[in-house]
Amino acid sequence: MPSRTEAVLDAIKHAILTGELRPGQALVETELAERLGVSKTPVREALKTLAGSGLVTMSLYKGAAVREVDRELARCVYDMRLLLEPVAAGRTTSVARGDWAQAASALERADRAADAAERSMANRAFHRALYAGCGNPLLVASLDELRDQTALVSSAAWSRQPSWEQEADEHRAILRAAEDGDADLVRRLMRGHISAFMARNFPENEAE
Structure with missing residues (x-):
């Protein structure tokens, strides 16, 4: 994994696990990219990885969101x-x-x-x-x-x-x-x- 994508992945994961990004919150690539000072590409790759590990849900129509815990x-x-x-x-x-x-x-x-x-x-x-x-x-x-x-x-x-x-x-x-x-x-x-x-x-x- 490229170092920039890994850094973005760590930042988003940290924000999810601290509750800064709340359960159910939409994860908009452009907003996250601006917040982290990167392009959308590492954000998109990080979200795919987080979806694979179960921290993020991906919907064809709604996009990515923080997984809700029940x-x-x-x-x-x-x-x-x-x-x-x-x-x-x-x-x-x-x-x-x-x-x-x-x-x-x-x-x-x-x-x-x-x-x-x-x-x-x-x-x-x-x-x-x-x-x-x-x-x-x-x-x-x-x-x-x-x-x-x-x-x-x-x-x-x-x-x-x-x-x-x-x-x-x-x-x-x-x-x-x-x-x-x-x-x-x-x-x-x-x-x-x-x-x-x-x-x-x-x-x-x-x-x-």
């Missing part, structure tokens, strides 16, 4: 994570292929984050360090495809109910278990971590 989206994303991530993290731990130093560094970045976008992306880096060494590239690719949508869901949830301190404590417990080589505990803690986020932020009995 319980159904959160349920779909977190159901997939619940099925895949505890298994991948457990396998990474059992074969001792995890980069625990990278995971710890990601937790430090999350603690120092200036906004929800930085914190959410640091959290995604932590989770990737836990699952990337599982030995199954298809499993890793499936979880990688969920990273941006997970960031979108978590940022939306935090805007209503900041819960990152509790999640940070859960992350530290998972990392300690991984460092100890306890794959069964990593699986249990990861499953509980993902389930608890949904229970806190998108309970089944919550009104739409």
